[in-house]
Amino acid sequence: MAIIFIAHIDLDCFFVSVERIKDPSLIGKPVIVGGSASGRGVVASASYEARRYGVRSAMPTAQALRLCQQLVIVSGHHGEYSDYSIRLYQRMLQIAPVVERASIDEMYLDFTGCENLYDNDLPGYMKKLQQLIKSEFQLPCTIALASNKLIAKIAANTVKPEGVIYIPAGVEEKFLSPLPIAVIPGVGKKTEEFLTKKGFKIVSDLQAVSLSELVKILGANGEWLYHASRGRGSTTFETDHLVKSISREETFVQDISDSNELEKILFKLLEDVCSTLRSKSLRAKTVTLKYRTSKFETMTRRHSIEPSNYDPDIFREGKLLFHKLHDGKTPLRLLGVGLSNFINETQTELELYPTSEKRDKVLNAVDRLREKFGDKSITIGGV
Numbered sequence: 001m002a003i004i005f006i007a008h009i010d011l012d013c014f015f016v017s018v019e020r021i022k023d024p025s026l027i028g029k030p031v032i033v034g035g036s037a038s039g040r041g042v043v044a045s046a047s048y049e050a051r052r053y054g055v056r057s058a059m060p061t062a063q064a065l066r067l068c069q070q071l072v073i074v075s076g077h078h079g080e081y082s083d084y085s086i087r088l089y090q091r092m093l094q095i096a097p098v099v100e101r102a103s104i105d106e107m108y109l110d111f112t113g114c115e116n117l118y119d120n121d122l123p124g125y126m127k128k129l130q131q132l133i134k135s136e137f138q139l140p141c142t143i144a145l146a147s148n149k150l151i152a153k154i155a156a157n158t159v160k161p162e163g164v165i166y167i168p169a170g171v172e173e174k175f176l177s178p179l180p181i182a183v184i185p186g187v188g189k190k191t192e193e194f195l196t197k198k199g200f201k202i203v204s205d206l207q208a209v210s211l212s213e214l215v216k217i218l219g220a221n222g223e224w225l226y227h228a229s230r231g232r233g234s235t236t237f238e239t240d241h242l243v244k245s246i247s248r249e250e251t252f253v254q255d256i257s258d259s260n261e262l263e264k265i266l267f268k269l270l271e272d273v274c275s276t277l278r279s280k281s282l283r284a285k286t287v288t289l290k291y292r293t294s295k296f297e298t299m300t301r302r303h304s305i306e307p308s309n310y311d312p313d314i315f316r317e318g319k320l321l322f323h324k325l326h327d328g329k330t331p332l333r334l335l336g337v338g339l340s341n342f343i344n345e346t347q348t349e350l351e352l353y354p355t356s357e358k359r360d361k362v363l364n365a366v367d368r369l370r371e372k373f374g375d376k377s378i379t380i381g382g383v
Contacts, residue, residue, distance in 0.1 A: 003169055004235055005111040005122050005145060007096070008152035009133070011088075012140045012161040014105035015045035018081055019074045021138050030055070030068050033076040037061040040251045040333075044076060048161055078248065079275040086279060088137055095129065100237045108149055110237055123166035130164055147172065150233025154183050172231025177204035184228050186221075203229050247288070248272050249336025255294040257331045259323075266322060267315050269337045274311045282342040283307035287314055289321040290336035298334075299325055307343050314339070 011017065015033040020026045030050035035041020041061035053068035065071050085104045092099045096109035111122050118125040126143045133141050140162050144155035147169040154176070159165045167175050176183075181200055182192045198217060200206055206214070206229035214222035248269045256262055266289075277284060288302040301321045308314055318337055326332070 003112070004147045005114070006147065006149055006152050006235060007109040007111060007126060007129070008144045008146075008149065008156045009092070009107050009109065009129075010142045010144075010153075010156045010160065011085075011105040012142055013045050013047050014085075014139070015076060015081055016047045016074075017139050018077070018084055022077070022080075023074075026072060026074070029072050030070060031072045031074060032061070032064055033074050034061045034064070035075070035251065036253050037065045037073060038253050040253065079272050079279065082276045083279045084137065084139070088133065088139070091136065098237045106153075108152065108237065110235075111145075126164045126166065130162070148231075148233035148235050150185070150228060151175070151231050152233075153185065154179070157183065173207060176229060176231055177202070177207060179203050181206060181229075184225065186224065186228070191218075191221075244342075245288075245338050245340035246273050246276050246284075247290075247336060247338030249290055249334055251334045252332065255331035255333055257329055259326060259328045262322070262326065262332060262335060263319060265335055266318055266337060267311070269335070270315050270318055271311050273337060273339055274309050274314060277309040277339060277342075281344060283309045283344075284314070284339035284342055286339065286341040287317045287321065288338040288340065289318055289325070290334070290338070291322070291325045292332065292334035294331040294333050296333065301325060304341075 016026070016031050019031065019033060026047075028049065029047070030053065031047040032043045032050055032055060033045040034043040043055060043057050043059045043061055043064050046055045046057060046064070050064070050068055050071060053071075055064040055067055055071065061073060065073070081104060085101070089099060089101050089107060092107060092109055096111055097114065098110035100108045102108060111118075115122055123145055126145050130141060130143050133139055142156045142160045142163045144152045144159070144165045144167070146152040146155055146167040151167050151172050155165045155167050156163075158179070180202055181187055181195055184203070187195070195206075195217075206225060211223065211226045214226045216222070218225060250265060250269060256265075284305070285307050286302055286304055288300055290298070290300050292298045301324060303317055303321055305314065305317050322335075
């Protein structure tokens with residue numbers, strides 16, 4: 001029976017890494033990608049220099065700034081993050097026969113049966129693969145090689161940032177035993193606190209009890225934890241994963257009621273979403289608007305459209321949805337927009353888009369300019 005080799009690639013502080021490619025002066029500094037510190041912004045990604053001060057993802061930006069006064073805050077370019085992720089995924093398909101994108105900054109590669117292609121030294125090749133990603137994409141990453149996805153993911157987290165590790169088949173349980181129980185995916189803060197009160201602190205504590213005991217303590221989740229604590233994870237790859245929706249939203253520093261100002265924000269959000277859509281060669285058939293008032297009342301409205309990824313067309317529909325909700329007076333805390341119900345551009349009927357070829361060339365040029373000079377460098381008329 002063939003030995004299974006599954007690699008987990010985790011891009012280290014991915015959003016920050018992309019911003020450092022755009023602006024090398026950020027290298028070596030404590031940096032976050034996130035919202036404004038003067039309002040309700042949160043940290044989306046933090047450099048390791050910032051993490052040394054206790055700054056973490058999902059933390060309010062204001063709190064992060066209190067922890068690190070020299071923190072550099074970057075608003076981010078989400079369309080470019082998606083582009084980098086897709087290009088890396090396409091490159092990895094040239095290296096491994098099966099690749100799964102687990103998230104925008106993580107992917108699994110199945111090298112099973114490929115040993116001869118890499119001098120029968122796949123563990124040694126992982127370092128070369130890391131160097132290849134750094135050389136071709138300027139992205140730092142951590143890579144773990146193991147017998148299943150669970151162990152590969154856990155192992156990668158033990159050697160971040162920019163580490164490489166190999167967990168041979170047969171030693172999974174031994175590898176896990178001294179680690180804290182929180183390393184197991186699915187053991188969140190509440191579960192960890194609950195299990196700690198029961199006397200479970202490290203994985204070997206879980207390994208010491210029977211399946212029936214864990215099921216008695218945790219119900220159906222006990223069975224999962226029993227097998228996970230022994231290093232038994234999935235080897236199945238989801239290669240046909242499709243993006244179901246793309247959305248952006250903004251929480252305001254101060255509540256906004258002015259319709260003109262809100263329309264401008266809506267258009268900027270849609271520009272970002274449409275740019276991401278074009279990078280995936282997709283068109284959307286559904287527009288969704290998210291609308292949250294200062295009293296935390298949240299409403300959503302959606303509308304079907306002809307398949308499109310053209311900013312002004314989609315903005316026109318988004319604006320109609322917006323004015324069905326907004327009376328011009330109610331203060332808003334958040335505005336968001338999403339596109340869904342996608343079709344590939346090759347599926348669109350040519351007669352519906354008589355000028356699409358010329359338009360696509362213009363849109364591609366706009367996206368390239370934004371990528372090179374920033375999101376604010378050029379815009380398509382809409383507001």
